[in-house]
Amino acid sequence: MSTTQISEEESQTIVSSPKSIILRISRSNPQTGTAKSFMEFKVPYEKWTTVLDAILEVKKHFDHSVGVRYSCRQATCGSCGMIINGKPRLACFTKIVELNSDVVTVEPMNNFPVIRDLAVNFDRMFSTHKKLKPYIVRDDSEITSKTKEFLQTPEEVEKYIQFSSCIKCGLCNSACPTMATDSSFIGPQALAQAYRYIADSRDKGKNERLKIIDEPHGIWRCHFAGSCSMVCPKGVDPAMGIQLLRGYLLGFRR
Amino acid sequence: MEKQENKEGIKGWLNPGRYGIERFAYWLMRLTGIGLLVYFIAHIYETSTILNGKAAWEKMLDLTQTTEGHIILAIVIGMCVFHTANGIRLMLGHGGIGVGKPGRPDYPYTPRSINMKNKLCIYASIGLAALAMMYGLGVMFGE
Amino acid sequence: MRESIVMKVHYGTALGAVALVAVHILFRLTQEFSKSLQYESVIANYEFLPYALVLELILVLISIHGFNGLRVILLELKQGRGYEKAVTYGCIAAMVAVIAYGSRTIILASMGMS
Numbered sequence: 001m002s003t004t005q006i007s008e009e010e011s012q013t014i015v016s017s018p019k020s021i022i023l024r025i026s027r028s029n030p031q032t033g034t035a036k037s038f039m040e041f042k043v044p045y046e047k048w049t050t051v052l053d054a055i056l057e058v059k060k061h062f063d064h065s066v067g068v069r070y071s072c073r074q075a076t077c078g079s080c081g082m083i084i085n086g087k088p089r090l091a092c093f094t095k096i097v098e099l100n101s102d103v104v105t106v107e108p109m110n111n112f113p114v115i116r117d118l119a120v121n122f123d124r125m126f127s128t129h130k131k132l133k134p135y136i137v138r139d140d141s142e143i144t145s146k147t148k149e150f151l152q153t154p155e156e157v158e159k160y161i162q163f164s165s166c167i168k169c170g171l172c173n174s175a176c177p178t179m180a181t182d183s184s185f186i187g188p189q190a191l192a193q194a195y196r197y198i199a200d201s202r203d204k205g206k207n208e209r210l211k212i213i214d215e216p217h218g219i220w221r222c223h224f225a226g227s228c229s230m231v232c233p234k235g236v237d238p239a240m241g242i243q244l245l246r247g248y249l250l251g252f253r254r
Numbered sequence: 255m256e257k258q259e260n261k262e263g264i265k266g267w268l269n270p271g272r273y274g275i276e277r278f279a280y281w282l283m284r285l286t287g288i289g290l291l292v293y294f295i296a297h298i299y300e301t302s303t304i305l306n307g308k309a310a311w312e313k314m315l316d317l318t319q320t321t322e323g324h325i326i327l328a329i330v331i332g333m334c335v336f337h338t339a340n341g342i343r344l345m346l347g348h349g350g351i352g353v354g355k356p357g358r359p360d361y362p363y364t365p366r367s368i369n370m371k372n373k374l375c376i377y378a379s380i381g382l383a384a385l386a387m388m389y390g391l392g393v394m395f396g397e
Numbered sequence: 398m399r400e401s402i403v404m405k406v407h408y409g410t411a412l413g414a415v416a417l418v419a420v421h422i423l424f425r426l427t428q429e430f431s432k433s434l435q436y437e438s439v440i441a442n443y444e445f446l447p448y449a450l451v452l453e454l455i456l457v458l459i460s461i462h463g464f465n466g467l468r469v470i471l472l473e474l475k476q477g478r479g480y481e482k483a484v485t486y487g488c489i490a491a492m493v494a495v496i497a498y499g500s501r502t503i504i505l506a507s508m509g510m511s
Contacts, residue, residue, distance in 0.1 A: 086272055087272055109260075111259075111262060160356065161356075161357075162356045165359065175273065177266050177267050177280060177281075179261075180261055180262035180266025180267060181263060181475070182473045182476065184476045199356070214399050214401045215400055216472060216481070218400060220400045220401070220469075221472075223344070224280075224367075225277050225280035226273070226365070226367060226368045230273055230276075230365065232363065234363065235359025235360070235364075235365070237356075237359070237365040239367040240353045240354055240356065240365065240366060243349075246349070246350070247348075250401070252349040264474070284470060287463070287466045287467075288467070288470070291466065294459055294463055295495060298456070298502070302499075302501070302502040304443070305502060305510070312436065338415050341411055345408055345411070345412075394430060
């Protein structure tokens with residue numbers, strides 16, 4: 001396939017850059033039955049250019065129909081997860097220079113239904129996340145309690161704070177080897193969030209959540225390959241959360 | 255909307271290169287498990303020939319106590335040692351031992367569960383398996 | 398049965414099997430390897446009741462562990478109600494068959510019926 005490049009007069013931003021990469025973008029549309037194929041574009045870059053910047057450059061100058069979801073551009077909204085050079089990453093959080101490659105290939109995340117091109121459907125991830133009650137479960141509330149608020153020591157906060165950084169970008173689910181074949185697996189994202197709430201000293205929903213995850217496609221289908229933690233852009237470390245969560249079921253934790 | 259699952263499939267298991275030694279250990283654990291189960295069933299069949307008398311037993315020994323048979327047995331020894339050593343690492347990990355302590359993550363967010371202890375255990379499991387294979391070959395051929 | 402109970406059995410059988418297989422291998426190393434496989438030597442092993450008991454335990458422990466491991470791999474490979482039921486019952490049936498066939502060898506050989 002021929003490579004398209006920006007003509008000098010069209011480019012408004014980075015024509016001065018002597019460096020460029022070939023950006024290979026996966027194109028597919030299951031709705032119209034269009035099979036996956038790659039389009040190549042020659043995109044100039046600077047040391048601060050992210051993969052998302054490069055994709056938006058393509059949308060601006062070559063092909064505005066490229067399907068990509070993004071919002072905050074600062075690794076907070078969790079929208080722009082995709083496979084970049086074979087690994088799940090956030091496009092806004094990945095600089096082209098750090099890839100050390102003249103060719104950057106972007107594909108939709110694995111283990112999620114493709115909507116179009118690079119955009120995937122998060123419905124299942126959000127529904128499993130909700131299934132595990134991602135909120136504090138208890139009968140009383142901070143308003144009616146005598147203490148007015150549920151106090152926590154800094155040590156109690158440390159137990160779960162790391163897991164509350166999850167932005168639901170889905171990179172962990174995309175990297176997980178179990179999710180590569182098991183459509184019913186709860187997945188590292190939801191399991192890590194189950195630990196986040198169980199480890200919270202204010203929460204009383206431990207038994208309810210443990211019951212949900214203790215089933216044939218629940219927590220036991222995690223084999224501690226650790227790929228989820230390797231790709232997490234926020235340092236959530238789902239693999240750690242899952243193993244600590246499993247400790248409750250094995251009787252190592254109370 | 256027609257949903258395209260976009261599952262990676264078995265090649266997601268078989269492609270350990272992208273995610274480090276832990277993913278390689280995951281794949282090897284699975285492979286050695288299946289290999290050991292196949293050997294176990296074959297071993298039960300092999301030993302059952304003893305009920306058919308000395309001649310049948312010796313005929314089976316002639317079939318298995320060959321160079322190829324010894325090499326297969328050495329591979330089985332290696333699989334067994336790796337599966338055991340890595341299995342103990344996993345069991346401890348599954349209980350939350352050796353996976354690190356939760357805390358506030360700092361950039362560049364190196365995951366604590368993917369630590370040197372775990373990596374060393376995996377390398378040690380592979381090393382022990384290789385040593386056991388060499389010892390096994392020494393015992394079987396060094397007679 | 399809850400999956401946590403199944404997996405506790407999986408871990409327990411693994412630990413038990415490791416200890417007993419070590420005994421089984423040591424028995425092969427008490428004398429020269431090829432001599433330990435001689436007909437008379439193997440029969441003597443079977444007729445030594447504590448060792449026959451160890452073999453039976455190994456048979457049961459590894460069968461449970463191995464076929465549950467296979468069930469886990471197959472469940473992760475494909476999903477569906479009918480398939481999952483077939484995998485679970487198929488693995489249980491295979492496990493029972495292997496235990497029965499192996500026990501037959503151990504019992505008959507230890508009773509000197511070979």
